[in-house]
Amino acid sequence: MLKDEFSALITQNQDIIHKVCNVYCPIPQDREDLFQEVVYQLWKSYNTFRGEAKFTTWMYRVALNTAITSFKKFKKQPPPREINEKILQYPEQTDDIFDERLKSLYESIAQLSDIEKAVIMLHLEEHSYQDIAKIMGITESNVGVKINRIKKKLKEILKKKEGLWN
Amino acid sequence: MELDNFNLEDIWQKGKHHTQNTSHSQADIDQMLQKSTNSTLGKINKSIFFEAGLMIVMSVLLGILIQNFILPFGIGIISLIYYYFKYRVLNYTPNTNIKDTLQRLITVFQRYLLSYYLGLWGCMGFLGSTFFINFRRHLQKYTEQNFYAQIALDVVLTSVVVGVFYFVGRYYIRLLYGNYLQELKKYKKELDNME
Numbered sequence: 568m569l570k571d572e573f574s575a576l577i578t579q580n581q582d583i584i585h586k587v588c589n590v591y592c593p594i595p596q597d598r599e600d601l602f603q604e605v606v607y608q609l610w611k612s613y614n615t616f617r618g619e620a621k622f623t624t625w626m627y628r629v630a631l632n633t634a635i636t637s638f639k640k641f642k643k644q645p646p647p648r649e650i651n652e653k654i655l656q657y658p659e660q661t662d663d664i665f666d667e668r669l670k671s672l673y674e675s676i677a678q679l680s681d682i683e684k685a686v687i688m689l690h691l692e693e694h695s696y697q698d699i700a701k702i703m704g705i706t707e708s709n710v711g712v713k714i715n716r717i718k719k720k721l722k723e724i725l726k727k728k729e730g731l732w733n
Numbered sequence: 734m735e736l737d738n739f740n741l742e743d744i745w746q747k748g749k750h751h752t753q754n755t756s757h758s759q760a761d762i763d764q765m766l767q768k769s770t771n772s773t774l775g776k777i778n779k780s781i782f783f784e785a786g787l788m789i790v791m792s793v794l795l796g797i798l799i800q801n802f803i804l805p806f807g808i809g810i811i812s813l814i815y816y817y818f819k820y821r822v823l824n825y826t827p828n829t830n831i832k833d834t835l836q837r838l839i840t841v842f843q844r845y846l847l848s849y850y851l852g853l854w855g856c857m858g859f860l861g862s863t864f865f866i867n868f869r870r871h872l873q874k875y876t877e878q879n880f881y882a883q884i885a886l887d888v889v890l891t892s893v894v895v896g897v898f899y900f901v902g903r904y905y906i907r908l909l910y911g912n913y914l915q916e917l918k919k920y921k922k923e924l925d926n927m928e
Binding site for chain 2 (some may be wrong): 570571573575577578599602603606607610612629632635636668680681682691692701702703704705706709712713718721
């Protein structure tokens with residue numbers, strides 16, 4: 568049955584939705600709402616998926632579209648500076664320097680625009696420039712330029728984090 | 734490790750196992766699909782059909798009441814256009830690339846807001862003229878003096894009523910949709926600037 572096939576595929580690849588939710592929702596309770604909304608949108612557009620792209624690439628496209636254009640944005644969200652450790656919950660134990668750096672990376676990504684978040688996330692998830700260009704709707708040659716700019720911006724934000732880099 | 738040597742890709746990949754997400758079983762996903770009608774979107778969809786039906790019933794009743802179906806027909810048509818766009822905006826399935834999705838949503842949302850404002854202006858015109866006519870009739874019954882003062886008072890009061898209606902309407906639209914269109918345009922512009 569189509570629904571069973573769909574839910575099995577989503578269960579198998581749910582990490583993709585979780586990653587998108589983590590990047591776009593600083594507030595934990597909103598993540599579950601966005602997760603459900605993404606699953607719903609995926610199901611609605613599942614009959615149009617014809618296997619031209621990889622299933623995971625298609626999932627990223629729908630999930631990012633949903634996160635960026637979500638109606639939930641009407642609700643006021645805290646500005647990036649107000650995003651604190653409790654909200655981000657990355658990672659659970661913060662006594663290790665790696666965990667601190669990982670948390671800082673997520674905090675820095677949270678300060679990017681929604682478009683920049685999508686581009687850098689796809690890059691960090693090791694998507695090719697071609698895939699990123701197709702998902703975003705921009706030319707392949709501009710993807711590299713944009714990624715370098717975002718990485719530079721991220722490093723600028725990370726530089727401000729004291730005690731992590733010495 | 735110095736920041737210059739800090740590899741974003743490396744820390745992201747290693748950090749994959751550190752996230753604290755709740756894993757959903759296939760049964761959970763099935764349940765989410767079944768519960769779609771209870772979601773916020775489902776509730777809004779139900780309310781759209783309810784409101785559209787109610788507007789049609791109200792238009793027919795108004796027509797019977799005033800013995801004229803031209804105005805109720807107009808109200809009914811405007812309502813149906815409004816609810817059609819509302820349904821389309823809310824139920825748009827994003828299956829294209831992000832830039833195309835944004836462009837499509839911007840177009841649909843602009844049309845939707847235009848239909849909303851046309852409805853608002855139509856109601857304001859109707860309300861203003863009705864209020865002005867009735868107020869004039871009421872005053873003529875009791876006073877025949879100070880004609881210009883009465884006219885001025887009519888204009889002021891009508892302007893206040895229409896103004897309040899307009900600002901309440903605008904406030905309601907902003908309350909419902911906030912700066913959604915501006916946000917969509919901002920994202921689209923950001924993608925355009927990448928080219």
